[in-house]
Amino acid sequence: MPPCVGSRNTRPQRRIMGPQSALTDFLASHNISAHQIRLDADARRRQAQNNGDAQTDENTQDDEPATVDPPTDAPTPATSSRPATRARRSAAGTVTQRDEEARKKEQKVLEKIKASKKFQKRKRGLDSDDEDDLARALLQSSAPLPGQQENCASCGKRFTVTAYSRNGPEGGLLCGPCSKELEKGDAAKKKALPKRATGGSVGRRRQVQSNILDGTYALGAKSLMTLCIETLAKNIDLAEDLGDLPEPIIDKIARKLSKHRLLDSRTLTLFLQPAAEEVRIYDGAKLSSNDFIRIFQTVPGLKKLKIRNGIHFKDEVVDYLMSRHIDLEDLYLHGANLISEGKWKEYLQKKGGSLRSLRVYFTDKHFSDEVLALMPTTCPLLARLKVCHNQKVTGAGVASIAQVSTLRHLSLDLRNELHSDVYVDLITRLGVNLETLSLTRVPGADNTLLDALHSHCRQLSKLRITESEEMTDAGFVRLFRGWANPGLVWLDLQKCRQLDSAHPRENPDGLGLCSGGFRELMDHSGAKLRELNVHGCRHIEAQAFEEVFRAGAGEKVYEALEKLEISFCEEVTDFVVGSIFRSCPNLRELNVFGCMKVRDVRVPRGKILVGVPNAKGMVIEGDDDVDDVVMGDA
Amino acid sequence: MAESKYITLVSSDGYEFVLLREAALISPTIKGMLRGPFVEAQTGRCNFPEISAHILEKVVDYFNYWYRNREKEDVPDMEIPVEMCLELLMAANYLNLDPQLR
Numbered sequence: 200m201p202p203c204v205g206s207r208n209t210r211p212q213r214r215i216m217g218p219q220s221a222l223t224d225f226l227a228s229h230n231i232s233a234h235q236i237r238l239d240a241d242a243r244r245r246q247a248q249n250n251g252d253a254q255t256d257e258n259t260q261d262d263e264p265a266t267v268d269p270p271t272d273a274p275t276p277a278t279s280s281r282p283a284t285r286a287r288r289s290a291a292g293t294v295t296q297r298d299e300e301a302r303k304k305e306q307k308v309l310e311k312i313k314a315s316k317k318f319q320k321r322k323r324g325l326d327s328d329d330e331d332d333l334a335r336a337l338l339q340s341s342a343p344l345p346g347q348q349e350n351c352a353s354c355g356k357r358f359t360v361t362a363y364s365r366n367g368p369e370g371g372l373l374c375g376p377c378s379k380e381l382e383k384g385d386a387a388k389k390k391a392l393p394k395r396a397t398g399g400s401v402g403r404r405r406q407v408q409s410n411i412l413d414g415t416y417a418l419g420a421k422s423l424m425t426l427c428i429e430t431l432a433k434n435i436d437l438a439e440d441l442g443d444l445p446e447p448i449i450d451k452i453a454r455k456l457s458k459h460r461l462l463d464s465r466t467l468t469l470f471l472q473p474a475a476e477e478v479r480i481y482d483g484a485k486l487s488s489n490d491f492i493r494i495f496q497t498v499p500g501l502k503k504l505k506i507r508n509g510i511h512f513k514d515e516v517v518d519y520l521m522s523r524h525i526d527l528e529d530l531y532l533h534g535a536n537l538i539s540e541g542k543w544k545e546y547l548q549k550k551g552g553s554l555r556s557l558r559v560y561f562t563d564k565h566f567s568d569e570v571l572a573l574m575p576t577t578c579p580l581l582a583r584l585k586v587c588h589n590q591k592v593t594g595a596g597v598a599s600i601a602q603v604s605t606l607r608h609l610s611l612d613l614r615n616e617l618h619s620d621v622y623v624d625l626i627t628r629l630g631v632n633l634e635t636l637s638l639t640r641v642p643g644a645d646n647t648l649l650d651a652l653h654s655h656c657r658q659l660s661k662l663r664i665t666e667s668e669e670m671t672d673a674g675f676v677r678l679f680r681g682w683a684n685p686g687l688v689w690l691d692l693q694k695c696r697q698l699d700s701a702h703p704r705e706n707p708d709g710l711g712l713c714s715g716g717f718r719e720l721m722d723h724s725g726a727k728l729r730e731l732n733v734h735g736c737r738h739i740e741a742q743a744f745e746e747v748f749r750a751g752a753g754e755k756v757y758e759a760l761e762k763l764e765i766s767f768c769e770e771v772t773d774f775v776v777g778s779i780f781r782s783c784p785n786l787r788e789l790n791v792f793g794c795m796k797v798r799d800v801r802v803p804r805g806k807i808l809v810g811v812p813n814a815k816g817m818v819i820e821g822d823d824d825v826d827d828v829v830m831g832d833a
Numbered sequence: 834m835a836e837s838k839y840i841t842l843v844s845s846d847g848y849e850f851v852l853l854r855e856a857a858l859i860s861p862t863i864k865g866m867l868r869g870p871f872v873e874a875q876t877g878r879c880n881f882p883e884i885s886a887h888i889l890e891k892v893v894d895y896f897n898y899w900y901r902n903r904e905k906e907d908v909p910d911m912e913i914p915v916e917m918c919l920e921l922l923m924a925a926n927y928l929n930l931d932p933q934l935r
Contacts, residue, residue, distance in 0.1 A: 420911070
């Protein structure tokens with residue numbers, strides 16, 4: 200066998216038995232075990248075979264059956280006939296020693312059955328004196344053996360017993376047709392129960408559309424792992440331990456649980472492995488301060504911590520964290536706005552030395568300029584910093600960030616409007632090393648920032664500048680033309696456009712990303728771009744799109760592009776969309792919300808076109824022949 | 834020799850499952866076994882000494898379920914018995930039946 204991905208050589212015998220102390224264990228404690236059930240089935244089958252053998256032996260020994268086969272045992276004829284005849288035959292005198300033993304054994308079993316409650320009950324119901332026969336009937340019906348022939352308890356017909364054969368109302372097994380009769384009665388009963396409301400075909404259609412918008416749409420079945428994880432998430436209350444599942448799987452389970460808001464004090468325990476270095480909590484809304492403290496108690500070697508919706512991650516938790524020998528390298532906190540400014544400062548002073556990555560989301564007022572001012576001195580290793588949805592940080596804070604010379608990844612989403620000069624200063628100091636730069640909502644940033652990027656950045660692969668009202672097309676042209684930075688992989692320039700409600704159409708100054716900038720950016724980065732977002736850059740002309748995604752002579756192919764967002768680019772037409780599908784062979788999703796000139800475009804199979812302005816909204820199917828589409832539209 | 838349309842998967846306890854080659858190829862692990870310079874590639878027989886028969890049976894069920902639904906959208910989910918869930922998860926991980934690949 201080849202070396203397989205996912206196998207672990209540390210285990211001496213690599214049988215997949217599943218973690219012993221998990222669900223399996225819990226079920227085992229309730230006497231449910233797949234293994235046991237299999238063993239039982241095997242045992243039954245063996246026994247059935249032995250019995251069968253014994254019977255055939257017997258038949259060959261006595262060849263005059265008619266003499267002792269009386270049709271007198273009327274109450275339970277079908278089920279008891281065989282063993283009964285055997286017993287009587289033995290009594291008739293053709294007894295070998297083995298028969299004698301078999302008879303004794305059977306007698307013992309019959310005695311046991313006679314003592315049972317079921318027997319007593321049945322006896323009352325039937326008024327039969329022949330206790331032996333009745334006991335045998337029960338013996339027979341208690342162990343139906345798949346594959347054997349049997350007489351139907353209702354119509355008396357002979358049929359083959361299967362695992363699905365049903366019991367008749369008076370014991371014994373039913374043949375196929377009789378079972379169906381019985382089922383009809385059951386179905387009538389079931390109808391009386393209130394039916395759970397389902398979405399029906401509309402609900403399903405809506406689900407598909409919802410998946411498309413989530414980006415989780417795909418043809419075909421879900422992966423086995425997804426199915427398992429979903430089942431597990433549904434039954435998480437049964438699990439006591441996830442055992443030694445590989446780390447990525449545990450993470451997937453954690454994500455799935457959070458989606459259903461199932462993470463609480465109890466289920467948190469499943470994800471706290473003492474030997475782990477990483478804990479990721481995707482929804483900590485139900486966790487209390489003590490639960491967060493418990494993380495540090497159970498996982499002493501913690502290096503990376505990620506908590507979303509960590510509302511109760513407050514001062515006392517930070518106090519506890521500082522009192523332990525845990526030096527986090529990676530801290531991701533989302534929604535922890537009960538940590539005071541003082542605690543943030545204290546934490547950075549005590550534990551900032553080990554921090555390589557700090558990401559802080561939704562902290563309202565307490566993550567301030569003063570906290571950032573400590574960073575250049577207290578965090579010598581910091582390479583990644585994200586401050587998002589922050590209402591407190593101003594230009595002074597950003598100036599402090601500019602002093603952290605180790606930064607490679609920087610992401611800012613501040614509520615305060617800053618002057619472009621602040622950003623220029625930031626790029627001048629940090630630009631050389633930056634690999635990721637994300638500046639969300641920077642209305643004041645202008646061409647000077649673009650020029651700074653052009654002259655300082657050499658390693659950038661991801662860039663986001665959104666909602667700038669000052670940058671001009673000329674600025675973008677200057678940035679991308681002859682930029683010594685290698686092609687960007689990820690670019691988001693959404694809503695960099697002119698905003699003037701009095702003259703919305705006119706753009707004499709070429710504000711925002713327009714045709715020239717778009718051409719230059721595709722020329723510079725097109726070969727490497729995986730995701731491009733030019734949402735709302737509405738002054739890019741149709742001609743620019745057609746040139747960039749042109750077919751025929753001098754055609755360009757953008758192999759890497761997977762996701763393209765051109766919503767609210769007014770000039771986009773059916774022809775442009777067709778051309779895009781043609782020149783981006785690996786494109787998965789194309790968003791065209793608000794492109795009112797897109798009317799009836801045919802989409803290659805497996806690709807997703809979202810936001811077509813008609814009742815359909817989204818189109819996801821079409822022909823495999825992309826060529827035909829383009830020809831038709833041309 | 835022309836490749837057979839079917840291949841055989843063998844469980845740890847010796848049970849054999851014969852199924853369409855194309856259906857089994859969604860597992861990159863099995864694909865690797867059948868494409869590489871291995872015995873499996875010549876015989877079309879893959880041994881899984883770590884997967885027991887009742888788990889492998891479910892896996893084979895899944896392969897067929899996947900194959901049947903490969904071109905459909907909005908596919909109903911396959912039932913996974915709760916007690917097999919963790920073991921099946923380990924097997925799925927081993928066979929690389931990962932969500933990213935779908």
